Amino acid sequence: MKTLIPFYVVIGTLLPVGVLPSQAKEHEPEKPLRGVEDVFLAGITQLEEVPDSKTRYGQFREPGVIVTKSGRLVVITQARDHSKWPDRSGQDLAIRWSDNLGKDWSKAHRIAEHGNHSICPQSVVYDRQKDVLHVLYNVHHWDFSVGRSGYKELKKAGKVVKDNCKQYHIQSGDGGETWTEPRDISAMMQSNQTVVVFGSGRGIQLQHGPHQGRLVISGGTRYPKWGNNAFYSDDHGKTWKVSERVPKPDGEKIGARNEAKIAELPDGKLVMHCRSMPSRVRAYSKDGGATWSPYQWDRGVAMASCNGALISHRDPESGKHYLVAAGPAGPGRMNGMVWISEDGGQTWPYRKLLIPRSIAYASMASLPDGSIAMVYESEVYLHGSYKHLRMLKFKVSDVLGHSDPMPKDRFDPNEGTYTNP
Numbered sequence: 001m002k003t004l005i006p007f008y009v010v011i012g013t014l015l016p017v018g019v020l021p022s023q024a025k026e027h028e029p030e031k032p033l034r035g036v037e038d039v040f041l042a043g044i045t046q047l048e049e050v051p052d053s054k055t056r057y058g059q060f061r062e063p064g065v066i067v068t069k070s071g072r073l074v075v076i077t078q079a080r081d082h083s084k085w086p087d088r089s090g091q092d093l094a095i096r097w098s099d100n101l102g103k104d105w106s107k108a109h110r111i112a113e114h115g116n117h118s119i120c121p122q123s124v125v126y127d128r129q130k131d132v133l134h135v136l137y138n139v140h141h142w143d144f145s146v147g148r149s150g151y152k153e154l155k156k157a158g159k160v161v162k163d164n165c166k167q168y169h170i171q172s173g174d175g176g177e178t179w180t181e182p183r184d185i186s187a188m189m190q191s192n193q194t195v196v197v198f199g200s201g202r203g204i205q206l207q208h209g210p211h212q213g214r215l216v217i218s219g220g221t222r223y224p225k226w227g228n229n230a231f232y233s234d235d236h237g238k239t240w241k242v243s244e245r246v247p248k249p250d251g252e253k254i255g256a257r258n259e260a261k262i263a264e265l266p267d268g269k270l271v272m273h274c275r276s277m278p279s280r281v282r283a284y285s286k287d288g289g290a291t292w293s294p295y296q297w298d299r300g301v302a303m304a305s306c307n308g309a310l311i312s313h314r315d316p317e318s319g320k321h322y323l324v325a326a327g328p329a330g331p332g333r334m335n336g337m338v339w340i341s342e343d344g345g346q347t348w349p350y351r352k353l354l355i356p357r358s359i360a361y362a363s364m365a366s367l368p369d370g371s372i373a374m375v376y377e378s379e380v381y382l383h384g385s386y387k388h389l390r391m392l393k394f395k396v397s398d399v400l401g402h403s404d405p406m407p408k409d410r411f412d413p414n415e416g417t418y419t420n421p
Contacts, residue, residue, distance in 0.1 A: 125203030197258035209268030211288030220258030300348030
């Protein structure tokens with residue numbers, strides 16, 4: 001069964017960017033940042049299927065951005081109810097799209113919901129061969145309204161087994177305007193009722209080598225213990241497999257979080273970029289994501305601990321291929337930096353501060369005009385969490401040749417200590 005979502009276009013407006021984490025006061029807006037467009041604004045954006053959405057949703061978080069072959073720019077995110085535990089707030093999934101590179105946006109719509117059970121996290125991947133959008137997401141099957149203390153009581157009483165989680169798949173063949181009913185894929189994920197982290201953002205379709213056409217999403221599982229995996233499909237989303245774990249290196253302690261992004265290099269090799277501190281952690285795959293090299297520190301991307309963005313981008317002006325990373329340079333989730341590598345992530349000679357404001361989770365996509373769209377979270381909601389989604393477009397030429405200094409009061413990526421130059 002499908003639900004029809006009518007298409008409308010509205011003119012986007014530029015509203016003030018959010019507050020600094022150190023201020024942590026919702027009512028104090030930042031000054032507007034030129035060139036930034038609003039996509040989802042808590043308290044302002046209306047979901048067509050949810051009459052009380054302006055008062056119901058306190059956050060829009062964990063974006064994934066995709067560009068279809070028609071040039072449609074699609075953003076899928078969590079719509080989170082007001083809650084003192086934002087990650088378990090009965091999240092629904094919401095969508096907006098633009099057919100003119102973000103100048104105008106569709107109405108916002110809800111594409112998936114499970115009542116008071118929480119959708120978190122999710123990832124979108126686009127099958128260019130079939131022109132189909134796929135979303136994989138995890139659901140915590142218990143009533144979020146009981147809160148964190150109530151959840152602990154449910155577990156103590158044996159009413160919540162492990163995390164009481166299941167995983168689902170939905171798809172759209174018309175650019176996000178209609179969606180299939182959720183399909184339970186928990187057995188494929190081998191999760192044993194524990195949470196599956198679907199990368200929190202977007203996956204990719206492989207363009208090179210023997211696994212061309214494969215859909216790949218990065219992330220991780222916690223059964224029997226936490227670790228990073230990839231999830232992939234060779235039959236256009238009908239079935240999904242879980243890769244082997246990313247192995248830990250011998251003799252070196254490296255901690256990586258399940259929130260990760262993935263990109264394909266021109267030679268067909270995959271790179272997974274994982275959240276960590278004091279810099280990102282990376283791993284490579286030579287077999288389309290089925291197995292991975294051991295974790296390595298990526299000292300060149302000294303990003304704060306956050307789910308940053310990563311894409312493989314071919315610049316139409318020069319014809320060159322670049323690996324592009326983006327996220328908060330710190331201190332905390334502040335100062336949106338873009339890093340560029342010309343050698344598949346081995347070195348990152350270029351970096352530029354593009355968002356001197358609050359920034360948290362982010363997702364990027366290459367646009368038909370050669371620019372890059374970055375959709376990112378901004379403005380504090382609760383406990384360092386963020387509530388709005390905004391978009392900035394830039395070109396690699398804006399970053400090449402720059403090596404901006406890292407912000408003060410953050411980790412030195414080489415020494416693993418804080419510095420204050």
